[in-house]
Amino acid sequence: EVQLVDSGGDLVQPGGSLRLSCATSGFTFSDHYMDWVRQAPGKGLEWVGRTRNKANEYTTEYAASVKDRFTISRDESKNSLYMQMNSLKTEDTAMYYCARSVGDFRRFDLWGQGTLVTVSS
Amino acid sequence: DIQLTQSPSFLSASVGDRVTITCRASQAISNYLAWYQQKAGKAPKLLIFAASTLQSGVPSRFSGSGSGTEFTLTISSLQPEDFATYYCQHLNTYPITFGQGTRLEIK
Numbered sequence: 001e002v003q004l005v006d007s008g009g010d011l012v013q014p015g016g017s018l019r020l021s022c023a024t025s026g027f028t029f030s031d032h033y034m035d036w037v038r039q040a041p042g043k044g045l046e047w048v049g050r051t052r053n054k055a056n057e058y059t060t061e062y063a064a065s066v067k068d069r070f071t072i073s074r075d076e077s078k079n080s081l082y083m084q085m086n087s088l089k090t091e092d093t094a095m096y097y098c099a100r101s102v103g104d105f106r107r108f109d110l111w112g113q114g115t116l117v118t119v120s121s
Numbered sequence: 122d123i124q125l126t127q128s129p130s131f132l133s134a135s136v137g138d139r140v141t142i143t144c145r146a147s148q149a150i151s152n153y154l155a156w157y158q159q160k161a162g163k164a165p166k167l168l169i170f171a172a173s174t175l176q177s178g179v180p181s182r183f184s185g186s187g188s189g190t191e192f193t194l195t196i197s198s199l200q201p202e203d204f205a206t207y208y209c210q211h212l213n214t215y216p217i218t219f220g221q222g223t224r225l226e227i228k
Binding site for chain 2: 035037044045050061063064097103104105106107109112113
């Protein structure tokens with residue numbers, strides 16, 4: 001089955017760290033760009049960052065709000081995507097979704113179910 | 122950054138109605154626009170990409186149009202399962218951004 005399964009969300013104090021995971025199955029992981037999108041409680045969608053595919057050397061892009069604090073990586077042997085989140089702020093509280101990005105237009109055609117990160121003291 | 126402004130932010134309609142949601146970009150993005158549907162507590166679902174191409178498996182009552190800075194999502198005859206929040210997204214440059222959302226509720 002083609003799917004993404006998000007995990008790793010938790011309650012963490014401001015200034016703390018957390019690593020999110022996205023387990024993939026049913027498709028060739030190395031062929032695809034992968035993205036993270038978040039949604040604060042009751043708010044809209046915010047793109048967080050992207051890792052390109054193997055052909056594009058897994059290079060990354062980030063939103064300004066998380067650049068230098070969050071790092072996206074992937075483990076091809078485990079078909080998994082990760083996001084290391086450091087120096088967390090209360091405004092990082094959100095549901096985090098991984099998404100697969102496909103085609104010339106890089107549309108987000110497959111999404112995980114989301115994992116909740118709460119940053120609070 | 123490219124800003125996307127959706128209108129209206131809230132829409133009340135009845136089953137069988139035809140509804141249109143507009144998304145305006147702060148600068149031209151060609152047709153690098155997608156539309157998503159999100160139901161409460163669920164991940165977003167891709168409806169339309171490249172401004173007007175229907176994603177596989179999406180009912181034909183959904184359609185998209187536009188290019189440049191103005192885009193529309195139309196639902197030709199609302200069904201009960203269509204009541205949700207809709208977001209546009211540009212994929213033209215970084216950062217990728219989303220519109221603020223349009224919440225579609227039953228009248």
